[in-house]
Amino acid sequence: MRLGSSSWSWQLSRAMRLALRWCRLRKAGRGGGRLSELWSYSKLLLRSLFSNSLSDSDTLLDCAFEPVYWIVDNVTRWFGVVFVCLVVLLTSSVVIIVYLFVLPTILTTYPVHWIAWHLCCGHWLLLLVVFHYYKATTTSPGHPPKEKRDVPSVSICKKCITPKPPRTHHCSICSVCVLKMDHHCPWLNNCVGHLNHRYFFSFCLYMTLGCIYCSISSRDLFLEAYDAIETSFQTPPPPHHSQEESVSQKCIIFLWVLTSSVAVALGGLTLWHARLIGRGETSVERHINRKEARRLREQGKVFRNPYHHGRLNNWKLFFGVETKSHWITRVLLPSSHPPSGDGILWDHTFSRSDLLAI
Numbered sequence: 001m002r003l004g005s006s007s008w009s010w011q012l013s014r015a016m017r018l019a020l021r022w023c024r025l026r027k028a029g030r031g032g033g034r035l036s037e038l039w040s041y042s043k044l045l046l047r048s049l050f051s052n053s054l055s056d057s058d059t060l061l062d063c064a065f066e067p068v069y070w071i072v073d074n075v076t077r078w079f080g081v082v083f084v085c086l087v088v089l090l091t092s093s094v095v096i097i098v099y100l101f102v103l104p105t106i107l108t109t110y111p112v113h114w115i116a117w118h119l120c121c122g123h124w125l126l127l128l129v130v131f132h133y134y135k136a137t138t139t140s141p142g143h144p145p146k147e148k149r150d151v152p153s154v155s156i157c158k159k160c161i162t163p164k165p166p167r168t169h170h171c172s173i174c175s176v177c178v179l180k181m182d183h184h185c186p187w188l189n190n191c192v193g194h195l196n197h198r199y200f201f202s203f204c205l206y207m208t209l210g211c212i213y214c215s216i217s218s219r220d221l222f223l224e225a226y227d228a229i230e231t232s233f234q235t236p237p238p239p240h241h242s243q244e245e246s247v248s249q250k251c252i253i254f255l256w257v258l259t260s261s262v263a264v265a266l267g268g269l270t271l272w273h274a275r276l277i278g279r280g281e282t283s284v285e286r287h288i289n290r291k292e293a294r295r296l297r298e299q300g301k302v303f304r305n306p307y308h309h310g311r312l313n314n315w316k317l318f319f320g321v322e323t324k325s326h327w328i329t330r331v332l333l334p335s336s337h338p339p340s341g342d343g344i345l346w347d348h349t350f351s352r353s354d355l356l357a358i
Helices: 002-028 032-048 057-064 066-109 112-138 197-217 219-232 243-279 283-298 311-319 326-332
Strands: 169-171 176-178 183-185 190-192
Touching: 066 112, 066 197, 066 219, 066 243, 112 190, 112 197, 197 219, 197 243, 197 311, 219 243, 243 283, 243 311, 311 326
Parallel strands: none
Antiparallel strands: 169 176, 183 190
């Protein structure tokens, strides 16, 4: 850092001295050849401050959009807290409405076996949603170690100026490299990486199932509430329409619309991530692998993902399943077990030399 700052100061002072000498020569009206030489050297010195042999159109475009990237990253970072509060608020409102309006109807009108089913299924989904969301937001995604110098790396991070292990990428929002980075999730206010990827996907999965469960369970109540709200706007309004009934009906409509919308939107995201997990990819690697496959296809070769171990094995590695009982204790029940591997060394199914010609 000292060498860079002193070099910068020397170049700046040199440019100022050249400017003063140029002004003196121009005022004196002599030394035309010397003046042209100083002018050419000044332009070369100025270009050396921002241009080099690696500069191209992509570099210039990145530099031009750097202020836009900075604004987006900072807005996303600060709005992450708002999004987390919004998730907690909406989830709490759904739980409160279910306990106040849906559950009493189930307990008073449903048979005993259906009551037991709703109590067990509903509270099981609620427990898994709360557990995995808490773990996804509070668990660090994992970062490359800084104290070890023998860490295997495939490149150097341009922002951190540190070696990057395989599957590691830099998050511009968190300003740090993340092991097996999938993406930065504003709804978690956290990166999704090696240590919390399972928590993120499990939250999406069980939140989708929970929304589907609430939407189906409250369907009849929603239809009744919708018909009651429509008749309340008649002239004259129907009798025996109290304020409490109106509030409960609006809450039921809010519950059904919210859970149905989240089930559709979050369900699509969950299916997308399930497809990536089955392929042994992350969201970042998906884009990289598509470009690499296109490049190799033009050369008459086939690209194979080195981290793809078969669909079933990919799911086992993702959930950390080692025995059959782990599908229950580690997938269907809350579990804080660490993921497979340390996020630095990865098992390869084959090397780059195994690319086959078409």
